[in-house]
Amino acid sequence: MIEELEKVYKYKYMLVSKEVYSYSGKLFNDTVYTHEKNKLIPLKKDKPTSIYGGYSSExxxxxxxxxxxxxxxxxxxxxxxxxxxxxxxxxxxxxxxxxxxxxxxxxxxxxxxxxxxxxxxxxxxxxxxxxxxxxxxxxxxTLGSSKERHNAKQLVLENKIIAILDEESRRAISRKDGISSELDMVYEQLINAIRKDFPLYKKYIETLENHKDEFRQLPINSKYDSKGKKSGDGKFDIINDIITGLHANGTRKDIKILGLSEFGRFKSxxxxxxxxxxxxxxxxxxxxxxxxxxxxxx
Structure with missing residues (x-):
């Protein structure tokens, strides 16, 4: 049984299927913009956008x-x-x-x-x-809208990478000698995976490559102030954000330390x-x- 499970874990393509649907609900996107934004939709017929602002899209x-x-x-x-x-x-x-x-x-x-x-x-x-x-x-x-594509390919990680990132052993493993260099290796593996298997993300490769040094200099774990607010990014969290942005859905992540805004969003x-x-x-x-x-x- 264990051998069969390990065999499945090594598959490079994971089957993903989603329910297709039509939308029924609100007529406009919720955000109301000021009149300074171009091409707005009036809030009501008697409220011109030049005065009251409006919605950006239907x-x-x-x-x-x-x-x-x-x-x-x-x-x-x-x-x-x-x-x-x-x-x-x-x-x-x-x-x-x-x-x-x-x-x-x-x-x-x-x-x-x-x-x-x-x-x-x-x-x-x-x-x-x-x-x-x-x-x-x-x-x-998959189509997330008429102007937004979502990734539909699932990321498959090697067993050794899963072991490094496993939540249960995270606290213990963070004290292990060499874990920082192992996380550097995971970062490199993610770039290689994007280059090889995720052509939709090709626009991000150069940015990820150019920020390798910034990633190597990060601490293993993120830092938090006395109020529990994050004050600095760590390697574990950055890698988790990259993996989240690679999910087979519309999830996106802002990873400022790497110069990435809305990583995983494809709007055009x-x-x-x-x-x-x-x-x-x-x-x-x-x-x-x-x-x-x-x-x-x-």
Missing amino acids: KSAYMVIIKILKKNKSNIYKVVGIPEIYSEKLEKLKLDDTKTYVEKFREIINKQLNKSEINNYSIVLDKVMYNQLIFENGEWM VITFSENAKLIYQSPTGLFERRVKLKDLSK
């Missing part, structure tokens, strides 16, 4: 994927959000008036496109759920190539169907 009920035709270039596939404020009306129109539904649907999409895109796109998928699994160029990701306009694959999984993740975007747009 909450999306679900996403769509459109194909944008590019002259003399490869077509791109773009993710666009469908705001919750329109979702109920769209569902009703879809049943009662198909023509009006299509017109309204495109009108909502057009608001999120630039002039060159509005007349050059077709709808590939009219409903893409949150947590939809997608694979492209070695990157495993989301586009794919025609070879990106949408992966539809069973609840267990044991069964799946993979479809390339180019095959959906034929």
Whole structure:
């Protein structure tokens, strides 16, 4: 039994499956911004943003994927959000008036496109759920929103690293001779893992490499003042923050000592190539169907 468990621990790919869903709830992001911020949504019709400020963005009920035709270039596939404020009306129109539904649907999409895109796109998928699994160029990701990707690949640590980081033995191991250099080795191993298995995180590699000396100079454990507030970072906590930012979800960490802000967050306009694959999984993740975007747009 122990040998079988050790064999499983050494697997380099851990099966991860998540429930896909559409959003239903608040219409806007909670934060209200001052009038100094551009492109705000009014709090109410009679409250202009120039005086009262407003919301920065609407909450999306679900996403769509459109194909944008590019002259003399490869077509791109773009993710666009469908705001919750329109979702109920769209569902009703879809049943009662198909023509009006299509017109309204495109009108909502057009608001999120630039002039060159509005007349050059077709709808590939009219409903893409949150947590939809997608694979492209070695990157495993899920959709956290129309502008946010989440890592979908689980980090697998070697047994010797797990032993070093184990919470139960942490106090005892921190007194062991050489533990500081062992933590330096763990830091190096994490960089190597990102370089080899996490292409989604490639933008962080240079920063992590450039801060090796800062990490080596840290104490083993974080320091706290008399009130229990952290006053200085330690190697154990920094490594734990890096591992947390590598989780297969939307967790992000600010690691200031390493010059990292929101480590693990991937927020930008989301586009794919025609070879990106949408992966539809069973609840267990044991069964799946993979479809390339180019095959959906034929």
